[in-house]
Amino acid sequence: MKTRILSHFQRVIHCNLGNPQVLGQRPITFFREVLSLCDNPDLLNKDEARALFSPCAIRRARRIINSIPGKDSGGYTSSRGIKSLRQAVADGISARDGYPSKPDDIFLTGGASAAVNMMMQILIRSHEDGILCPLPDYPLYSACIILHGGTMVPYNLTEDRGWGLEIFEVKRCLEEARSAGLTVRAMVVINPGNPTGQVLSITNQEEIVEFCRKEGLVILADEVYQDNVYVENKKFHSFKKVARSLGYDEMDLSLVSFHSVSMGFYGESGRRGGYMEITGFGDDVKGQIYKVASVTICPNIAGQILISLVMDPPKLGDESFETFEAEKEKIHSSFWKRAKTLEKAFSSLEGVSCNKIEGALYFFPRLHLPSLAIKTAESEGVSPDVFYTHRLLDATGIAVVPGSGFHQASGTIHIRCTILPDEDKIAAMIPRLKAFHESFMNEFRGSEPYMNDLRR
Amino acid sequence: MKTRILSHFQRVIHCNLGNPQVLGQRPITFFREVLSLCDNPDLLNKDEARALFSPCAIRRARRIINSIPGKDSGGYTSSRGIKSLRQAVADGISARDGYPSKPDDIFLTGGASAAVNMMMQILIRSHEDGILCPLPDYPLYSACIILHGGTMVPYNLTEDRGWGLEIFEVKRCLEEARSAGLTVRAMVVINPGNPTGQVLSITNQEEIVEFCRKEGLVILADEVYQDNVYVENKKFHSFKKVARSLGYDEMDLSLVSFHSVSMGFYGESGRRGGYMEITGFGDDVKGQIYKVASVTICPNIAGQILISLVMDPPKLGDESFETFEAEKEKIHSSFWKRAKTLEKAFSSLEGVSCNKIEGALYFFPRLHLPSLAIKTAESEGVSPDVFYTHRLLDATGIAVVPGSGFHQASGTIHIRCTILPDEDKIAAMIPRLKAFHESFMNEFRGSEPYMNDLRR
Numbered sequence: 001m002k003t004r005i006l007s008h009f010q011r012v013i014h015c016n017l018g019n020p021q022v023l024g025q026r027p028i029t030f031f032r033e034v035l036s037l038c039d040n041p042d043l044l045n046k047d048e049a050r051a052l053f054s055p056c057a058i059r060r061a062r063r064i065i066n067s068i069p070g071k072d073s074g075g076y077t078s079s080r081g082i083k084s085l086r087q088a089v090a091d092g093i094s095a096r097d098g099y100p101s102k103p104d105d106i107f108l109t110g111g112a113s114a115a116v117n118m119m120m121q122i123l124i125r126s127h128e129d130g131i132l133c134p135l136p137d138y139p140l141y142s143a144c145i146i147l148h149g150g151t152m153v154p155y156n157l158t159e160d161r162g163w164g165l166e167i168f169e170v171k172r173c174l175e176e177a178r179s180a181g182l183t184v185r186a187m188v189v190i191n192p193g194n195p196t197g198q199v200l201s202i203t204n205q206e207e208i209v210e211f212c213r214k215e216g217l218v219i220l221a222d223e224v225y226q227d228n229v230y231v232e233n234k235k236f237h238s239f240k241k242v243a244r245s246l247g248y249d250e251m252d253l254s255l256v257s258f259h260s261v262s263m264g265f266y267g268e269s270g271r272r273g274g275y276m277e278i279t280g281f282g283d284d285v286k287g288q289i290y291k292v293a294s295v296t297i298c299p300n301i302a303g304q305i306l307i308s309l310v311m312d313p314p315k316l317g318d319e320s321f322e323t324f325e326a327e328k329e330k331i332h333s334s335f336w337k338r339a340k341t342l343e344k345a346f347s348s349l350e351g352v353s354c355n356k357i358e359g360a361l362y363f364f365p366r367l368h369l370p371s372l373a374i375k376t377a378e379s380e381g382v383s384p385d386v387f388y389t390h391r392l393l394d395a396t397g398i399a400v401v402p403g404s405g406f407h408q409a410s411g412t413i414h415i416r417c418t419i420l421p422d423e424d425k426i427a428a429m430i431p432r433l434k435a436f437h438e439s440f441m442n443e444f445r446g447s448e449p450y451m452n453d454l455r456r
Numbered sequence: 457m458k459t460r461i462l463s464h465f466q467r468v469i470h471c472n473l474g475n476p477q478v479l480g481q482r483p484i485t486f487f488r489e490v491l492s493l494c495d496n497p498d499l500l501n502k503d504e505a506r507a508l509f510s511p512c513a514i515r516r517a518r519r520i521i522n523s524i525p526g527k528d529s530g531g532y533t534s535s536r537g538i539k540s541l542r543q544a545v546a547d548g549i550s551a552r553d554g555y556p557s558k559p560d561d562i563f564l565t566g567g568a569s570a571a572v573n574m575m576m577q578i579l580i581r582s583h584e585d586g587i588l589c590p591l592p593d594y595p596l597y598s599a600c601i602i603l604h605g606g607t608m609v610p611y612n613l614t615e616d617r618g619w620g621l622e623i624f625e626v627k628r629c630l631e632e633a634r635s636a637g638l639t640v641r642a643m644v645v646i647n648p649g650n651p652t653g654q655v656l657s658i659t660n661q662e663e664i665v666e667f668c669r670k671e672g673l674v675i676l677a678d679e680v681y682q683d684n685v686y687v688e689n690k691k692f693h694s695f696k697k698v699a700r701s702l703g704y705d706e707m708d709l710s711l712v713s714f715h716s717v718s719m720g721f722y723g724e725s726g727r728r729g730g731y732m733e734i735t736g737f738g739d740d741v742k743g744q745i746y747k748v749a750s751v752t753i754c755p756n757i758a759g760q761i762l763i764s765l766v767m768d769p770p771k772l773g774d775e776s777f778e779t780f781e782a783e784k785e786k787i788h789s790s791f792w793k794r795a796k797t798l799e800k801a802f803s804s805l806e807g808v809s810c811n812k813i814e815g816a817l818y819f820f821p822r823l824h825l826p827s828l829a830i831k832t833a834e835s836e837g838v839s840p841d842v843f844y845t846h847r848l849l850d851a852t853g854i855a856v857v858p859g860s861g862f863h864q865a866s867g868t869i870h871i872r873c874t875i876l877p878d879e880d881k882i883a884a885m886i887p888r889l890k891a892f893h894e895s896f897m898n899e900f901r902g903s904e905p906y907m908n909d910l911r912r
Contacts, residue, residue, distance in 0.1 A: 022531035032496040039758070040492035042485075048507040052499060075478035076718075076725040110566060110728070113752045121603075143751050147577075262532075269532040272566070272756035295599050296569045300728035300756040302495070 013429045015417045016399040018194070018361055020267030023420040028266055028327050030057055030320040031309050037061035038073045038305055056318040064305055073301050079294035081108025081275075082301070085308040089275050092311025097241035105279055107289065108307060110272040110299045112224050112260035117144045118292050119220060119256055119276070122285075123185045124150035130182035132170060132217070136364060136406035136414070138194045153177040153184055156409060159366065162355050163198035165189070167207045174215060186218035187211075189239070192225040192359025195406045195416040197339075199234040199358040205242040209253065213243075218254040224274075225360040227264030230336045234358055240279060254280035261306045263361060265331040273303025275311075335361070338419040338426055345430045346417070349437045350450055361420055364403065367413040373444035384413045391440060396432040469885045471873045472855040474650070474817055476723030479876045484722050484783050486513055486776040487765050493517035494529045494761055512774040520761055529757045535750035537564025537731075538757070541764040545731050548767025552682075553697035561735055563745065564763060566728040566755045568680050568716035573600045574748050575676060575712055575732070578741075579641045580606035586638035588626060588673070592820060592862035592870070594650045609633040609640055612865060615822065618811050619652040621645070623663045630671060642674035643667075645695070648681040648815025651862045651872040653795075655690040655814040661698040665709065669699075674710040680730075681816040683720030686792045690814055696735060710736035717762045719817060721787040729759025731767075791817070794875040794882050801886045802873070805893045806906055817876055820859065823869040829900035841869045847896060852888040 014023055021027060033053045036043075038061050043049040049058065065071055067084035080086065086103040093101035109115040117140075123129065124145065130153040133141045137154070145152045155173040157163045170187070177184050189208060191200045200208075212219045221239040229236050243253050260274035278286065314320040339357040346354040351368035369384055377387035385402035392398050403414025421429065441450075470479055477483060489509045492499075494517050499505040505514065521527055523540030536542065542559040549557035565571040573596075579585065580601065586609040589597045593610070601608045611629040613619045626643070633640050645664060647656045656664075668675045677695040685692050699709050716730035734742065770776040795813035802810040802821045810821035825840055833843035841858035848854050859870025877885065897906075 017532075019526075019532045020530075021528050022526035024526070027528065027530050029498075032498070036492045036496035036499065039495055040488040042488070043492065043508060046508060048504060051504040052502060052508070070475075070478035070480070072477050072483065074476075074483050074724045074726055076473075076475045110752065110756065117751055140751065147748070147751060268530045270530055270754060270757040272752075272754070292603070295573055295596070295603060296567065296728075298726060298728070300566065300759055301726040302758045303756055 010397070012393070012397045012399050013421050013425055014399050015421060015429075016401045018263070018418055018420070019269055020263070020361070020420055021269065023418075024422050025267045025331065025420070026327070027268065028324060030054065030314055030324050031266060031268070031306060033057035033320075034061045034064070034309055035302055035305060038064055039302070041065045041072060054320045054323075056314055056320045060309075064308070068301075073305070077298045077301060077304065079290055079298050081106070081299055081304050085304050086275075088308040088312040090277075092308075093238075093240075093277060096311075097238055097244070099241055099244040101240075101277060105277050107276050107278065107293060108299050108304045109274045109276055109293075110296075110303055111262060111269075111274045112222065112258040112276075113140055114272070114299070115258050115274055115276040116140055116220070116222070117147075118289065119186075120144040120148050120150065121292060122288060123218065124148040127151055128181060128183055130177045130184040131220075132173060132177075132184060132187040134165065134188065134190060134193070136195055136403065136408050136416075138190060138222070139405065141188055142407070151177075151182055153182065154407065157193070157196060157198075159355065159409075159412075162358075163193055163196040163364070165200060165204055165208065167211050170208075170211065174217075184215075184217060186220050188220045188222065190222040190225075191239075192228055192236070193362075194222075194225065194360050195362045195364045195401075196355070197357045197360050197363040198355065199229055199231065199236070201234065202237055202242065205237060205239060206246060209239065209243045209246060209248065213248060213253045218256065221255065221257045223257050224260045224263050226259065227266075227332075228335065228361060229359040230339050231356065231358045236359070240277065250280045252280070259307070259310075261303065261310055264310065265328045265335075266306075266310055267331075268306055271303050271306050272300060273306040273310075275307050334423060335419055338421075338423060339363075341423075341426055341430070342417065342419055345433065349434065350441050352437070357419065361418050362416055363419070364406070364408075364414050364416050367415065369413055370441065370444040370446065370448050372446050372448075373440070376444065385415060388413070388440070389415055392433075392436055395436045395439075396429070398429055398433060398436075466853070468849070468853045468855050469877050469881055470855050471877060471885075472857045474719070474874055474876070475725055476719070476817070476876055477725065479874075480878050481723045481787065481876070482783070483724065484780065486510065486770055486780050487722060487724070487762060489513035489776075490517045490520070490765055491758055491761060494520055495758070497521045497528060510776045510779075512770055512776045516765075520764070524757075529761070533754045533757060533760065535746055535754050537562070537755055537760050541760050542731075544764040544768040546733075548764075549694075549696075549733060552767075553694055553700070555697055555700040557696075557733060561733050563732050563734065563749060564755050564760045565730045565732055565749075566752075566759055567718060567725075567730045568678065568714040568732075569596055570728070570755070571714050571730055571732040572596055572676070572678070573603075574745065575642075576600040576604050576606065577748060578745060579674065580604040583607055584638055586633045586640040587676075588629060588633075588640060588643040590621065590644065590646060590649070592651055592859065592864050592872075594646060594678070595861065597644055598863070607633075607638055609638065610863065613649070613652060613654075615811065615865075615868075618814075619649060619654040619820070621656060621660055621664065623667050626664075626667065630673075640671075640673065642676050644676045644678065646678040646681075647695075648684055648692070649818075650678075650681065650816050651818045651820045651857075652811070653813045653816050653819040654811065655685055655687065655692070657690065658693055658698065661693060661695060662702060665695065665699045665702055665704065669704060669709045674712065677711065677713045679713050680716045680719050682715065683722075683788075684791065684817060685815040686795050687812065687814045692815070696733065706736045708736070715763070715766075717759065717766055720766065721784045721791075722762075722766055724762055727759050727762050728756060729762040729766075731763050790879060791875055794877075794879060795819075797879075797882055797886070798873065798875055801889065805890065806897050808893070813875065817874050818872055819875070820862070820864075820870050820872050823871065825869055826897065826900040826902065826904050828902045828904075829896070832900065841871060844869070844896070845871055848889075848892055851892045851895075852885070854885055854889060854892075 718725035
């Protein structure tokens, strides 16, 4: 492989990582104040603390500490998490959905990954158990399925329809898997999507609910980007809300919803906090989940506190409310701007098609590269997406992830890019991206026509 | 089963749980100050913070925050943990052992349970893989082995020799397992012991090292009670130190040492922080461990920070040093007193034998109960240890754990008791325990002689 020279740009621009705070996103002040006080409850009794912490952070921290057995934040908790915090999460879900949620259905977890890993461990009994997963996929799912010895049953999202999920395709995959002797136990849906950035329409969600109910599949709903929606015509709806609004209750459908503190406007990834809401399972299954959770004893307390804050943020009348809303709005509107800017920039590139970035923190543009580029990649022993991303990094310092890391459809070339670099960095990167891409295309075009012409 | 009446004592005395802070143990001030500052690094730039935090906590927090990519405590970290904190842990190990430790051998983890679970996942390929574990056991080990589909190969600790570990017994179990077609891959040693409270002699540790080296077994050294030793004639020695002092290096022996923030004088169980030090494995194995660790992305940052503080506490000259030492000494000497008091009290009971409490937070006394008590238990459908502990709880509010929860030797009756209730509670509980035990023995004695006479 060509030696990569990194000297002609000053810094790498990381569009590869879904790691908000390492890329400069500021934490929410109220959340950090409460965490800081809960870590050191002695502060709650000190007058000097009033100069450093908002009154409602002090009140909240006191309430949390008083609700913990032992009245401190250092003991083991229930393997499900602290009851008062599960109640706060359940209340937050009820308020979000307009349908009731119960603390007994909530497991607090060390982030969504730990929760997904646990559910896969419980669902998968052998290689004959299959789990439906979207392609392109977030690699957590394939990793957990392999780790626990199951079989991934991939279904394709339809790029030409805005990465929509088409039930006939899922049905086809389910039937194929069943014919091959697999017992398909569950269907993973990531909404908003990673790496694809789409938000499912409510009609689409209704179809999924009907399908899973009919086929007896558990819905594993990855809803960690519920606070990352950027389009006017779509909203986040939890699968539980969709199911209940169709009139289905716990008897009709088994559903797990995953959420975490890692994304949204909070971006507290390294804190490892999250929840799963488990509905439509018998007490025996919940007992087994509890047993597996108890192997690692309990989720970390700071993460438990943080997910309770995410689901129960400051309200109108709280001293922190305005600051909180302003911080949230600032991050959200900046995400919105970055998404528009990047979508426009990538769409303007020759041979590149880019779906609307509706939600999450990513997009997954498709590249139509000249055949000489593809041949050169082959001769260097790498796939075309890897070849392009290395060239891009070499020339510009822009780091993106090759689409093959997300099981892109065979014969296609994609990259995954985040919207996380700040607006200034994005503004600086776009001219470099355009110049690189033009020069890349010119270098490899040979006698081929312009790729955008080719696609017409 | 008899209805239990809880009205005649005021509160349950929890001798059942290894959960220090929920039972009243105070956290170490310096640790909490640093955590609190790292949670809210804005405080580091505020003058008012000097009234609330010690100068060395501020310095330490600043150093930690500056060493984290992104300079905040909210991002994902490496799946191994933050490099500067791994360095702090490695330096702490080097200082403890007098033999070098490398940050590349350190994985920071969400507590020791998560680390043990991960190693079992990696070591166990099928039901034919066996892991040697001590009996009585800490149930984490059996749980993880079952969960990952392996076979537990138990070896008995010798109660009559202070719960010592006898190599001929381990050898016997190994050979039996091999004859049965198992591939025995590793040997778990818990030192200081849980639930048994013994500290291994250095000679014993040397025998274990020689044995595992000769037999090609990985040593899985549970060393989470390294800061809980209460006898003058014994000290904690890590297995790595023992191996190195015998002249064995990485080429001779594969060794994993587990430690956590949960026990010791810090008792920060709910924080979920810990490390494993992995020596004597090839880079391929370390790569696999890294891969499994990366499924749940990274350990929580607060836990990472805390284990670095445990291994790199305030030093002479730091403003917090005296407070730190005083807090540590207070907890340690109180543990020592409680251990002596409880050991004496249990040993004085008719028909009860109790080994010296040398370390950890537990002891595992043996009960010799009258045959009528055993028959009555049988008629109530419970084992004698469960019968006794229920009766004890009913009559006195003292909660202990039946020995069958720890796989006590067949035909014996034990209870596991912690030394965690504070000195006042222990002082209050002992007369109740004695009165209960006397009345229990009198109730069931029938025509049997006094049990202590019986044993002579």
